[in-house]
Every structure is written in structure tokens, then in C-alpha cells.
Amino acid sequence: MNSHPGSRHVTLAHGSGGKAMRDLIETLFVRHFHNPWLTPLEDQARIGLGELSPGGNRLAFTTDSFVVDPLFFPGGDIGTLAVNGTINDLAMSGALPLYLSCGMILEEGLSITLLEEVVESMGRAADAAGVSIVTGDTKVVPRGAVDKLFINTTGLGVIPEGVHIASHRAQPGDAILVNGFMGDHGAAIVDARGELALDNPVESDCQPLQGLVAAMLSACPDIHCLRDATRGGVATVLNEFAQAAQVGMRLEEASLPVRETVRGVCEILGLDPLYLANEGKLVAIVPGEAAEAVLAAMRSHPAGQEGAIIGEVTAVPEGRVVLATALGGERIVDMLVGEQLPRIC
Amino acid sequence: MNSHPGSRHVTLAHGSGGKAMRDLIETLFVRHFHNPWLTPLEDQARIGLGELSPGGNRLAFTTDSFVVDPLFFPGGDIGTLAVNGTINDLAMSGALPLYLSCGMILEEGLSITLLEEVVESMGRAADAAGVSIVTGDTKVVPRGAVDKLFINTTGLGVIPEGVHIASHRAQPGDAILVNGFMGDHGAAIVDARGELALDNPVESDCQPLQGLVAAMLSACPDIHCLRDATRGGVATVLNEFAQAAQVGMRLEEASLPVRETVRGVCEILGLDPLYLANEGKLVAIVPGEAAEAVLAAMRSHPAGQEGAIIGEVTAVPEGRVVLATALGGERIVDMLVGEQLPRIC
Known part of the structure; x- marks a missing residue:
């Protein structure tokens, strides 16, 4: 047969x-x-x-x-x-x-x-x-x-019981964390389409995150917000949080974890790693006083070894995300307006 | 804009x-x-x-x-x-x-x-x-x-609690019921594709059945099997039941409810209403002694007014569905082998 x-x-x-x-x-x-x-x-x-x-x-x-x-x-x-x-x-x-x-x-x-x-x-x-x-x-x-x-x-x-994670719970003084390098999935898909010819192919970060979240909740049961940064990337998640809670989000460019290869892909194609899709990265908003404990829990878990505190929640500008650049300037990181990469997930 | x-x-x-x-x-x-x-x-x-x-x-x-x-x-x-x-x-x-x-x-x-x-x-x-x-x-x-x-x-x-409907529960002596005309959905889609030019278009029977099921369960909490006859139609559901319980199913052709228009569509196109898709029809297997009560409950519900007892479960042939034709003969109603109509649902 x-x-x-x-x-x-x-x-x-x-x-x-x-x-x-x-x-x-x-x-x-x-x-x-x-x-x-x-x-x-x-x-x-x-x-x-x-x-x-x-x-x-x-x-x-x-x-x-x-x-x-x-x-x-x-x-x-x-x-x-x-x-x-x-x-x-x-x-x-x-x-x-x-x-x-x-x-x-x-x-x-x-x-x-x-x-x-x-x-x-x-x-x-x-x-x-x-x-x-x-x-x-x-x-x-x-x-x-x-x-x-x-x-x-x-x-x-x-x-x-007792866990109440919701996008409107971000408040001034909270810390913003990610669990590792941004944009690996987006860059891997672009590369897999043959649009680049990288010497060291980027691998997608596709991984399950429930174990990492459990470890983070053990360190701080009162995590305010959590969202995985898929389509639209970290920038989109932060804009959603900022709008839901009517707070500002201030990112430090120097603290954003991005692989050299991914940074290179972005430069060649005019993409921004903040908007690149991830499939194993989350953005967490936690009370400022718990930030170091959550970061330590993250880093001791295999899915969070490159975790970082990337910024903080501010009172103003309401509903906006601001990036403090490495050169000392500031720019607004808006919601994505067009489509960055179709069929990314 | x-x-x-x-x-x-x-x-x-x-x-x-x-x-x-x-x-x-x-x-x-x-x-x-x-x-x-x-x-x-x-x-x-x-x-x-x-x-x-x-x-x-x-x-x-x-x-x-x-x-x-x-x-x-x-x-x-x-x-x-x-x-x-x-x-x-x-x-x-x-x-x-x-x-x-x-x-x-x-x-x-x-x-x-x-x-x-x-x-x-x-x-x-x-x-x-x-x-x-x-x-x-x-x-x-x-x-x-x-x-x-x-x-x-x-x-x-x-x-x-107390409801245990499962395809392997059919047993000899059980009655087989449907809640109305077979094949309306399949015929409506064929007609909507413009492959026919019916004077009286057939309407799909698309409807929710949970109210009908509740009425049937009130009449007989021990319904043995229930399945909606979508792709593959009533014949496919009965074959699945026959195989799961290793029993026979004997249908009476004369008792099968089929609209005249749908019968006509089937004749023109060489289709069998037993295999035509439905979107608001179920096949029920109930203990023989409860058949009339379930039928009465069905018929008193808007979704089951044309309900009928169409056959009975038999000990043999194991795993097979047999149709007693109007002319006094018998034929096996097998699982559908090819595809009858793609993109029907």
C-alpha cells in the first residue's frame, strides 16, 4: 500500500x-x-x-x-x-x-x-x-x-489561588524585566526564509515558560503583569501595559539584552529588536522592591539565565513607553503601526 | 479615514x-x-x-x-x-x-x-x-x-453528574433515533455553490442542539450514545458506534427522514443522503424501552419536530451497519471511503 x-x-x-x-x-x-x-x-x-x-x-x-x-x-x-x-x-x-x-x-x-x-x-x-x-x-x-x-x-x-496577574496592575516604581535575549525567533524566521546568509544561524527561542513563571512566583507571589512578547515584540507588550494602567514605561537602551547576530540582522534589514517576535520570552512587571529577587529566580532557571531588569514604570507620560538611549537622549517607543514580518508565528 | x-x-x-x-x-x-x-x-x-x-x-x-x-x-x-x-x-x-x-x-x-x-x-x-x-x-x-x-x-x-454518553455503550435492543431530515446542510452547500438551480433552495439545518439534548436527557437520563452527524453524515456516525461497541446497526430505509428536495439533489448528483453533512442533526442510541419517551421529548422540542426512530442495534453483524431497503433487500452501509464534498463545514 x-x-x-x-x-x-x-x-x-x-x-x-x-x-x-x-x-x-x-x-x-x-x-x-x-x-x-x-x-x-x-x-x-x-x-x-x-x-x-x-x-x-x-x-x-x-x-x-x-x-x-x-x-x-x-x-x-x-x-x-x-x-x-x-x-x-x-x-x-x-x-x-x-x-x-x-x-x-x-x-x-x-x-x-x-x-x-x-x-x-x-x-x-x-x-x-x-x-x-x-x-x-x-x-x-x-x-x-x-x-x-x-x-x-x-x-x-x-x-x-492568590495569583492576580493583570495588565492594568503596573504602577510607578515597578521594575520591568525580560528573561533573556530579544528577537531570536523573528531573526531565525527571517534567516530561515533565505533572506540572509548568516554564518552563525540564529535559533528560535521557542520554549515553554510555565516553569520559569512558577519560579518567579515563588520569589514574588505578587507579580503585577506578565505577557509573552510574541508578534510585535517587547515594545508592543509594554505599550499594552502602559495603556491598560495609564502609566509610563521607561526603558534603558543599554540594558536591553540583544544577541550580536540579531542586532546585525536588524541593522541589515532596518528592523528594531524591540518589535521582533519572540517565542520564549516574557515581560514581567514586578514591585520595585521585589525586582532583584525575581531577577535572581529568573537567572537560576534554564529559561531565564540571560534575564535582565530593562527599565521601570513611571507616572508619566501616561500610556507611553520611552527609551533612554545609550547616547543620553530619549525617544518614544510607539505601538507598531504597519506589519513588521508576516507569518512569523 | x-x-x-x-x-x-x-x-x-x-x-x-x-x-x-x-x-x-x-x-x-x-x-x-x-x-x-x-x-x-x-x-x-x-x-x-x-x-x-x-x-x-x-x-x-x-x-x-x-x-x-x-x-x-x-x-x-x-x-x-x-x-x-x-x-x-x-x-x-x-x-x-x-x-x-x-x-x-x-x-x-x-x-x-x-x-x-x-x-x-x-x-x-x-x-x-x-x-x-x-x-x-x-x-x-x-x-x-x-x-x-x-x-x-x-x-x-x-x-x-450521572450522564455517561459514550460511543461504546450501544447494545443489542437499543433504538436508533435522529431528530429530523437528513442532509439539509450538505444539499444547501452544494446548491449555494451554484452547481444546481433549485426552485426551492434548501436551507442548512445549522442550529444548536444543547436544548434538545437536555430535553432528551430529561426523558431518559441513560442515553447510551449521541453524536452530531456532520461530515460523513448519519452513516459515518453509525459506523463509528458499531465499531466502538462491536455491535450491528440495522436501519429501515422507509423510516429515514429525507426532504423531497434533498432526495432530488442526491439523485441528480449521485449522492447518498445517509452520507450528506448535517449541522443540526444528531444520532441517538437509547435503551429500546425508552425509545418512545425520547422520541416524544424530541418531537416536542423545536429542534426535533421531525424526529424519528430509524432502526435498532443488533448483535450481528459486529461492527457493521445494514440498511433494510424499502424493496425488502439488505445492503451494507460502509464507512465513506473517498471524499464526498470538500469544504462542507
């Missing part, structure tokens, strides 16, 4: 709801995602409320679609991105991520081998982060109606 | 994570979905465990992507489909559907007016069914990377 070339590619029958789809689900998804919630293949996973982690009193619920191009890049692929991206959106509320759904939209003619690589990546990333992919859906559309493969993941987690 | 033609179409900037995306979210999604979980615009909705309905002990969690072509059709559009489809996947576990996520993938150049129509439809469908769309994500891809607009919805509901 496998010698027939057609059997190595996705066909419309794989999205029919019929036999081919069933086979694909059993041989690919159930095998790589292997968990007791998915295996019954009902149209919905059923999760006992008692299976939710103790000590939590709220669910966190978040969704993200992934359309990255190319599908594979140094440091990850669309599968690792789809798992870690949604884990991180959960983790930014302080939640322990527990369950994911997986919705795939496949282009007719996609290589099954490629699909299996992606599904395997997702299974590995889920295992590594301790989450289960418990329900899914697969659609196949005719050639040309989608570019290869898009994935939606939606996540469920439980937020511990 | 609105006089600029570009402002009426989706641009890559709407997916940037920056200012244009923020504006789109606030003017479109927050306005039409209006609920307290979405409004804070955090990256995840936070749902108090105490907000979940009393009497439930399990979460139902399900995902579905919608790629229907055309986007608008008699009886609904991709928005109503995306809301009701996921509500129905929750309802088939007996769950009360509560919360949805919404992940949109938009093609650059899509009309904003069209997008707003879809979002408005989603808001209306959610209100009508008593669910809230509490978190979302929007990606924009360059022209040609997706055909107009795809939507993923993922749903959360709570399953009442």
Missing part, C-alpha cells in the same frame, strides 16, 4: 469524516499524543474537575492559530510553536498549563511524512511541558486554499 | 500584534462578543471554577476548524456554523456548553464589512445559545495563503 505514491500525501479523503480520516487520526495523532483523554476518540475530551490541580480556583482558557512560514526553522517548527505558544499564553496568567486541543487545516497534497514530523514534534513538546493534547480536529482543503499546514491550539490551565 | 479604500479591507497590519490589530479587536470582536471574560483583553480568559454550572463534575472540551465554501449560504454562514458546530460537539456529551474561543485566519484583502457580518453572526449565535466567546486570536496571511477566512472555535462545557 505504501508503495503507491498517493498514499504518502494528504488527500481530500483524509478530511472527509470517513475511513481515511479515521486511519490518519489513529495512526498519527493518537499514537504521538497518547493520553487517556484522547484515546476514546469521542468528539470531546472529558476532564474530571477532580483532575484539575489542587490549589487552583480559576481556569485559564486561551487560543492561538499558527501560520508560520517556513514550517521548519532552526530551533523549532510549527508543531513546537503551536504547543509552546499556547502553553505560554496560559502561563502568563500564572496558570499551570494542563490540556490542549489541536485543530489542523491541511492542504491537499501535503506530504504525510512532513505531517508526521510536525505531529511528533507536538507530542514531544507536550510531554516535555507536562501537558496533554486531549482533543482535535482535522480539515483538508483543496490545493491552493491554504498554504500547506495551519494549526490552532487552545489551552486550559488552572490559576493558583 | 473610512473614505480610504484600503481601510475597508484586512491588511497584514491587522495581524501584526500592533495598533491596527488592537483596533480591529476592540471595534469588532469585543463589540459583538461583549462579555466580561473577553473585555479585559488579556491573552487568556479566566473563568472562576465557581462560575461553572452546579451539578457538573466533568469538563467537556472540544475543537473544530471551519473552512466552509461559500462563506454565506441559505440558513447560515461560517460564523453560525463555527458557534453551533462546537456547541453541538459539547452537547453530544450531555454537557451544558458555556465558553468558546475564536481563532480567525484572515486573507489579506478580505472585506472588513464581510468580516463584520461573520463576527456579528457569531455574536448572535452565541447569545441565542447562551454561550460566551471569551478569548480569541487573529492571524492575517498574505493573499493566496488562505482562501478568505477560516475559523477555529474551541469549547468548554460542564457535564452533569
Whole structure:
């Protein structure tokens, strides 16, 4: 059967709801995602409320679609991105991520081998982060109606009691932290598109952050704001915080962690690392007096070794982010107006 | 600003994570979905465990992507489909559907007016069914990377204690019911594609089924199996039940409810209404002695007025569905092997 070339590619029958789809689900998804919630293949996973982690009193619920191009890049692929991206959106509320759904939209003619690589990546990333992919859906559309493969993941987690992270909680005197080098993911995708020819390719920073967040919460249970700096980068997150709390954000250019290679990519292409996408970086706003403790917790975690305090929250200018440049000047860091890089995640 | 033609179409900037995306979210999604979980615009909705309905002990969690072509059709559009489809996947576990996520993938150049129509439809469908769309994500891809607009919805509901609906629970002697005419959705989409020129267009049966399921559970809390007959139709659902429980399913052709127009469409195109997609029809397997009570409950609900008992579960042939034809013969109703109609939902 496998010698027939057609059997190595996705066909419309794989999205029919019929036999081919069933086979694909059993041989690919159930095998790589292997968990007791998915295996019954009902149209919905059923999760006992008692299976939710103790000590939590709220669910966190978040969704993200992934359309990255190319599908594979140094440091990850669309599968690792789809798992870690949604884990991180959960983790930014302080939640322990527990369950994911997986919705795939496949282009007719996609290589099954490629699909299996992606599904395997997702299974590995889920295992590594301790989450289960418990329900899914697969659609196949005719050639040309989608570019290869898009994935939606939606996540469920439980937020511990006493944790109240929210973007409007930033207040003057708070410190602004990031957990490492900015812009690695954006630069890796640009490089993977062949638009550069770097001697030392940049790897995406794609990684799950719930362990780092737990370590930070141990050091300071009263973290005010947390957000992962994906599309739009650190600058966009800070603008969102500044507007939600009607405070200012003052960054010190000299303290911004950016890799030399990424700085070089930005100079060549006229990009600003503050707006470049990350897939394993968060921005945290913490009470000023807790800043050093949170920084120490960050740096002692593998996902935060290059963590840094990059600025502070100020009373004015309300709703604005200001960068104090290395040369002693100041400039406004605004919301991104156009599109920096399409299909970055 | 609105006089600029570009402002009426989706641009890559709407997916940037920056200012244009923020504006789109606030003017479109927050306005039409209006609920307290979405409004804070955090990256995840936070749902108090105490907000979940009393009497439930399990979460139902399900995902579905919608790629229907055309986007608008008699009886609904991709928005109503995306809301009701996921509500129905929750309802088939007996769950009360509560919360949805919404992940949109938009093609650059899509009309904003069209997008707003879809979002408005989603808001209306959610209100009508008593669910809230509490978190979302929007990606924009360059022209040609997706055909107009795809939507993923993922749903959360709570399953009442004592309800144990599962596909492996079918047993000999059980009755098989459907809640009305089969194949309306499939026929409506074929017609909307302009492949036919029907005098009386068929309308999609797109509707939420949780109220019907609640009425059926009141009549018989021990419903064995429930599944909505979407892609692959009633035949596919019955094959899944037959295989999961290793029982036979015997259908009476004369009792299958099919509209005259739909029967006509099937004859013209060589389709079988048993495999045609539905978006508001369920297949129920109930203990034989409860069949009449469930049928009465069905028929007294607006979503089940044309409900019918269409067959019974048998000991043999194991894993197979058999149709007793009107002419006195028998034929096997197998799993669908090819693809009947792509992009039907």
C-alpha cells in the first residue's frame, strides 16, 4: 500500500469524516499524543474537575492559530510553536498549563511524512511541558486554499489561588524585566526564509515558560503583569501595559539584552529588536522592591539565565513607553503601526 | 479615514500584534462578543471554577476548524456554523456548553464589512445559545495563503453528574433515533455553490442542539450514545458506534427522514443522503424501552419536530451497519471511503 505514491500525501479523503480520516487520526495523532483523554476518540475530551490541580480556583482558557512560514526553522517548527505558544499564553496568567486541543487545516497534497514530523514534534513538546493534547480536529482543503499546514491550539490551565496577574496592575516604581535575549525567533524566521546568509544561524527561542513563571512566583507571589512578547515584540507588550494602567514605561537602551547576530540582522534589514517576535520570552512587571529577587529566580532557571531588569514604570507620560538611549537622549517607543514580518508565528 | 479604500479591507497590519490589530479587536470582536471574560483583553480568559454550572463534575472540551465554501449560504454562514458546530460537539456529551474561543485566519484583502457580518453572526449565535466567546486570536496571511477566512472555535462545557454518553455503550435492543431530515446542510452547500438551480433552495439545518439534548436527557437520563452527524453524515456516525461497541446497526430505509428536495439533489448528483453533512442533526442510541419517551421529548422540542426512530442495534453483524431497503433487500452501509464534498463545514 505504501508503495503507491498517493498514499504518502494528504488527500481530500483524509478530511472527509470517513475511513481515511479515521486511519490518519489513529495512526498519527493518537499514537504521538497518547493520553487517556484522547484515546476514546469521542468528539470531546472529558476532564474530571477532580483532575484539575489542587490549589487552583480559576481556569485559564486561551487560543492561538499558527501560520508560520517556513514550517521548519532552526530551533523549532510549527508543531513546537503551536504547543509552546499556547502553553505560554496560559502561563502568563500564572496558570499551570494542563490540556490542549489541536485543530489542523491541511492542504491537499501535503506530504504525510512532513505531517508526521510536525505531529511528533507536538507530542514531544507536550510531554516535555507536562501537558496533554486531549482533543482535535482535522480539515483538508483543496490545493491552493491554504498554504500547506495551519494549526490552532487552545489551552486550559488552572490559576493558583492568590495569583492576580493583570495588565492594568503596573504602577510607578515597578521594575520591568525580560528573561533573556530579544528577537531570536523573528531573526531565525527571517534567516530561515533565505533572506540572509548568516554564518552563525540564529535559533528560535521557542520554549515553554510555565516553569520559569512558577519560579518567579515563588520569589514574588505578587507579580503585577506578565505577557509573552510574541508578534510585535517587547515594545508592543509594554505599550499594552502602559495603556491598560495609564502609566509610563521607561526603558534603558543599554540594558536591553540583544544577541550580536540579531542586532546585525536588524541593522541589515532596518528592523528594531524591540518589535521582533519572540517565542520564549516574557515581560514581567514586578514591585520595585521585589525586582532583584525575581531577577535572581529568573537567572537560576534554564529559561531565564540571560534575564535582565530593562527599565521601570513611571507616572508619566501616561500610556507611553520611552527609551533612554545609550547616547543620553530619549525617544518614544510607539505601538507598531504597519506589519513588521508576516507569518512569523 | 473610512473614505480610504484600503481601510475597508484586512491588511497584514491587522495581524501584526500592533495598533491596527488592537483596533480591529476592540471595534469588532469585543463589540459583538461583549462579555466580561473577553473585555479585559488579556491573552487568556479566566473563568472562576465557581462560575461553572452546579451539578457538573466533568469538563467537556472540544475543537473544530471551519473552512466552509461559500462563506454565506441559505440558513447560515461560517460564523453560525463555527458557534453551533462546537456547541453541538459539547452537547453530544450531555454537557451544558458555556465558553468558546475564536481563532480567525484572515486573507489579506478580505472585506472588513464581510468580516463584520461573520463576527456579528457569531455574536448572535452565541447569545441565542447562551454561550460566551471569551478569548480569541487573529492571524492575517498574505493573499493566496488562505482562501478568505477560516475559523477555529474551541469549547468548554460542564457535564452533569450521572450522564455517561459514550460511543461504546450501544447494545443489542437499543433504538436508533435522529431528530429530523437528513442532509439539509450538505444539499444547501452544494446548491449555494451554484452547481444546481433549485426552485426551492434548501436551507442548512445549522442550529444548536444543547436544548434538545437536555430535553432528551430529561426523558431518559441513560442515553447510551449521541453524536452530531456532520461530515460523513448519519452513516459515518453509525459506523463509528458499531465499531466502538462491536455491535450491528440495522436501519429501515422507509423510516429515514429525507426532504423531497434533498432526495432530488442526491439523485441528480449521485449522492447518498445517509452520507450528506448535517449541522443540526444528531444520532441517538437509547435503551429500546425508552425509545418512545425520547422520541416524544424530541418531537416536542423545536429542534426535533421531525424526529424519528430509524432502526435498532443488533448483535450481528459486529461492527457493521445494514440498511433494510424499502424493496425488502439488505445492503451494507460502509464507512465513506473517498471524499464526498470538500469544504462542507
